[in-house]
Amino acid sequence: MKLQVCILLIAFTIQSTIARERIFVENGILMMKELSIRRPEDENKLDHPHDAEVWMESVNIAILSANMLSRLSNATKLNVRDGVLSTVEIPVHLENIDLKSCHTNQVLIDFGRGDYKLKVLYVHHNRLQKIPENLNSLKHLKELVLNDNEIESVDLNSFQGLTELRVIALQRNNITSISSRQHKLVPLPSLVDFYLDQNHLTELSFSSLLAESVTTVHFDENRLTMVLGLTSAFPALTTIRLHGNPLDCAWTKYVLEELQSRNVTVADLREGTCLNGTTVERLVPEEKPKLRSVLEARAYRIRGRVFRD
Ligand SMILES: *[C@@H]1O[C@H](CO)[C@@H](O)[C@H](O)[C@H]1NC(C)=O
Ligand SMILES: *[C@@H]1O[C@H](CO)[C@@H](O)[C@H](O)[C@H]1NC(C)=O
């Protein structure tokens, strides 16, 4: 009797595990929940040639190749949330890919595939250790958002030729260096926002970059002592975020003057500090009420008026 109950329970558990996979359309979006593709015959699950937007949740897929994705032949937009999707190969027809929290460690781009339509590539809260190779085959890419991964270095030449790129977001990775191996100028004429905050950068040099539309750069919370080539790489800068770095005082004071004369806002300047040798100095001297009142009193006296402090 007990054995029968047990078998029933096991059967029920297996049944409900299988039954968790659900594919349906909701609000015009093809929803694929608990989608598992582990054998070639599973790929048939992707035969949905009509839906324009696809949402996958809690997936179990080792490789999602461009050929597999071509079965979603009318799709322009693919969202994946949670589960495991280790490798994704970008197909030519998708315009928008957003992968979050699905353990992705590889994004493949075949430079021979032709005219990629991809405009938006988000691979965030994942396991990428480098910028995808052949990224600059994605000629129409406008947004590259790779925050919260494990990227350790960036070669600016990866972005060479991406003339439509507006956003590069690389915050909260493990980036220690940004280089330009080919020493060739990398013009990014459409770039507006550049996020590099909360990485492990110790030095930044932008001598090979020209990003004349960038208005805001986010370099805060790194280990930077200075940033070289700032004003030539970003001539249209309006805001720079630099706080939470062990900035060198001599460099900072020199650059602050230049930035302020160009009306660039230095965010969180009041709380900012710099390092003069081993001494921490404030970028904006702390207001000392007593001293100020003495100075003010003197100023007031000069103007020949009497004030109460
Ligand atoms: C593809 O999607 C569009 C909506 O974006 C729809 O109008 C069109 O009918 C779809 N094509 C096919 C073949 O289902
Ligand atoms: C990235 O940096 C974090 C925190 O600094 C560290 O815990 C983690 O081990 C690093 N990851 C890699 C892959 O180096």
Ligand SMILES: *[C@@H]1O[C@H](CO)[C@@H](O)[C@H](O)[C@H]1NC(C)=O
């Ligand atoms: C660093 O400290 C020394 C000694 O206090 C001072 O003379 C010098 O002006 C400081 N340099 C900067 C850039 O603040």
Ligand SMILES: *[C@@H]1O[C@H](CO)[C@@H](O)[C@H](O)[C@H]1NC(C)=O
């Ligand atoms: C900075 O702003 C001031 C006041 O708004 C303005 O007079 C000046 O021309 C500006 N300077 C530059 C370089 O834009």
